[in-house]
Amino acid sequence: xxxxxxxxxxxxxxxxxxxxxxxxxxxxxxxxxxxxxxxxxxxxxxxxxxxxxxxxxx
Numbered sequence: 330x331x332x333x334x335x336x337x338x339x340x341x342x343x344x345x346x347x348x349x350x351x352x353x354x355x356x357x358x359x360x361x362x363x364x365x366x367x368x369x370x371x372x373x374x375x376x377x378x379x380x381x382x383x384x385x386x387x
Contacts, residue, residue, distance in 0.1 A: 346374050349370070349374065350367075350370070350371065350374070353366075353367050353370050354367065
């Protein structure tokens, strides 16, 4: 593995995540999704492993 391979991997991962977020944001603008769904997506993308069975008061 070359010295710049970890940097390329991080950059590719970041670009993939950014594309997913931008697509979800466009779906929000188009009215196809809700803000709550985007927040769930972002938490999954961020690697959150904590799951709660409590619905937030909205």
